[in-house]
Every structure is written in C-alpha cells, then in structure tokens.
Amino acid sequence: MSFIFKDSISLSIFGSSHGELVGCTLGGIPSGVKIDHAMISRWMERRAPGKSSLTTQRKEKDEVKIVSGVVDGYTDGGAITMLISNHDVISKHYDELMDNPRPGHGDISLFIKYGEHRNFSGGGFLSGRMTAPLVAAGSIALGILNDRGIEVSSCLEQMGDIRCPINGCPSDNEIYSHETRMPDKGCDSRASEMLKKLSSEGDSTGGIIGTHVMNVPPGIGEPFFDSVESILSHLVFSIPGVKGIEFGKGFAMSSMKGSETNDPLEWKDGRFISCKNNNGGILGGIAYGNPIYFRTAMKPTSSIRIEQDTVNVKTHEIGKIVVKGRHDPCIAIRAVPVVNCVTAMGILDLFLRSGKFK
Numbered sequence: 001m002s003f004i005f006k007d008s009i010s011l012s013i014f015g016s017s018h019g020e021l022v023g024c025t026l027g028g029i030p031s032g033v034k035i036d037h038a039m040i041s042r043w044m045e046r047r048a049p050g051k052s053s054l055t056t057q058r059k060e061k062d063e064v065k066i067v068s069g070v071v072d073g074y075t076d077g078g079a080i081t082m083l084i085s086n087h088d089v090i091s092k093h094y095d096e097l098m099d100n101p102r103p104g105h106g107d108i109s110l111f112i113k114y115g116e117h118r119n120f121s122g123g124g125f126l127s128g129r130m131t132a133p134l135v136a137a138g139s140i141a142l143g144i145l146n147d148r149g150i151e152v153s154s155c156l157e158q159m160g161d162i163r164c165p166i167n168g169c170p171s172d173n174e175i176y177s178h179e180t181r182m183p184d185k186g187c188d189s190r191a192s193e194m195l196k197k198l199s200s201e202g203d204s205t206g207g208i209i210g211t212h213v214m215n216v217p218p219g220i221g222e223p224f225f226d227s228v229e230s231i232l233s234h235l236v237f238s239i240p241g242v243k244g245i246e247f248g249k250g251f252a253m254s255s256m257k258g259s260e261t262n263d264p265l266e267w268k269d270g271r272f273i274s275c276k277n278n279n280g281g282i283l284g285g286i287a288y289g290n291p292i293y294f295r296t297a298m299k300p301t302s303s304i305r306i307e308q309d310t311v312n313v314k315t316h317e318i319g320k321i322v323v324k325g326r327h328d329p330c331i332a333i334r335a336v337p338v339v340n341c342v343t344a345m346g347i348l349d350l351f352l353r354s355g356k357f358k
Contacts (some may be wrong), residue, residue, distance in 0.1 A: 138341020202305025207332025227285025
C-alpha cells in the first residue's frame, strides 16, 4: 500500500471521505520559508465542495490546521503536518454500496484488494475528498514558486463537447471569476447550461484541464525516469478521475510531420526560446526555456442517478443500482485547482534537486 510520494520533497496523505479528517505530511521543505495562510485558504476555497450550484452540495469549511513543521509563521525544516476536518458526512447514502459496487467507480477495486474490511463509505480513501490535502500541500509549493517568479495556471479547456479558446496563460481572476473555470464568458454560460441539464437527468460529463507553468528555470528535470513529464504525470495521476495526460501537442503529434512538430530555436534576452511550443517546453525530459504546457483528461463522474447494472459482491447476482448522495456532475471543475497544486509540487521537487534553488 502506498500513500507516499517521495523524491526531493515527500508527501504522505491520510484519512478518508467519511472519517474524522483527511490530512498530509509534507517533507523536504527548507527552513525559513514563510507560510502564507491566506494563500492556503484561497486554494482550499477553490477546491472546496458546496461553493457552486454546479458542484456537489456537500458543505465543508476545509480549514487547514498545521500541527508541525512551522514555528512563528516560518518552516522549521521538519515535516509539515496539516489536518482538515470532515463535517458534512451522510454515510447512510452509501449503505447499499457495501455489496453493490458503482459501475465505473473504484468500489469493486477496493473490494478485490482489501476485502470485507475495506473503507467503502463515501469512496473511502479513493474519494475525491482526498484531494483536499493535495491542495493544502500544493498551495505551500505554489507560494515558494511564486516568490521566485514561477507561475502555475490551470483552467478548464473543454467540458463535454464545449471547447474553450485559450490564448496564452489565463490569470487566476479570468479562471475563477467563472463557475466552470472556463476563462471565457460564452463557454462558461454554455457549459453551465449543459451541467444543469445533466444534473436534472442524473448524468455527468468529463473535461480537459490545461496547465501552463511560466518562467521555469531552464535545465530542471532529469533524463528518463525523473523527467519533467515523469514527475508531473506521477503526481497528476494521483488525482482520482484522471485518465490521460499529454504534453504540448501530445497525441496529435503522431499524425504530424517532423517539419511541423519541431520547435525552431532562437536566442532572446539571454536565453534559448522557441516561437512554437509543440513539445510543451520539454525536450529530453528537461525544461529548456519555453513555458511548460500539458493537458489533463478527466473522466465523467461515475456516481450518477441513472439506473445501472451491478453485481452483488457476496451473492454474485446481477442487480440494479441508482447512486444516492451528493456528487459533482463534472469533477473536472473542482479538479482544476488540484491539478494546479500538484503541478507546483512537481516543479518544486525538480527545482530543489536541480541545484538552482536559492
């Protein structure tokens, strides 16, 4: 069993959706880093449930309590442990799921791996609730990067068949002033209407999150196993519901010519850059000067109110299930700040091991 990411920085997460709390322990952060509690709260608010009519109506304050690793507002070099209490829990909605797994959900995997003593209520530790500690830890990484001029920006580029035109790197204000996190008024309005319709039908949809990392120091990343792509993918795939990731043009490059995909280099303002960014700012696993850009594909929420077939794990009889409870019609919306925060952790990890961190 592994709930730990460990390289230059380490992160362990603990808790469960309907337990007393969720939390994390973040190690490897140098001493003397000022902790911006307002930034932590801001990112927790962006991920929190119950903040929009378009997302789950579970209500959680998501206040972060730091119990170690910080003294007088600064990191002390030790492990930073953060706790986030669970309050709005309705476990009875999940009683039926003890023996009847939801199609498309990790319920069946939990049963196969952990058996009758598994934690199934609310999805246990496979729940999207476990992304709260990812955001808590990632917000600290974001603060450290921001102090060094490195910016991470994630937004929803596509929801269902609605594609949002993205020009450059959108600001936080452009992203979070829209309920869908699509930085375009027209797309936001159309996506909102689609979600209301899906909610009334009891269905869900997926989405694609685009992420830009600006001002990354050239040279971070290692060839092969610790490439920029490897580290970021490792962390992004820790987010429940992620099913795909591509850097730059990604899969589209398989049908393009080399003359189309190559990024011509130039020397400008004392560094190498390219006017194109088909490779997402990464070559040979190493950042070379262009912005890092990648896209993350999120599956539709598996917990839907439409009747579906399932198999009873005890009797092996086929039956029907209609999922109760409170669920997001599009988990990609609240995944936007999660992708942003785990990206920051990956970039900080690579930055620390590069020797360029000061």
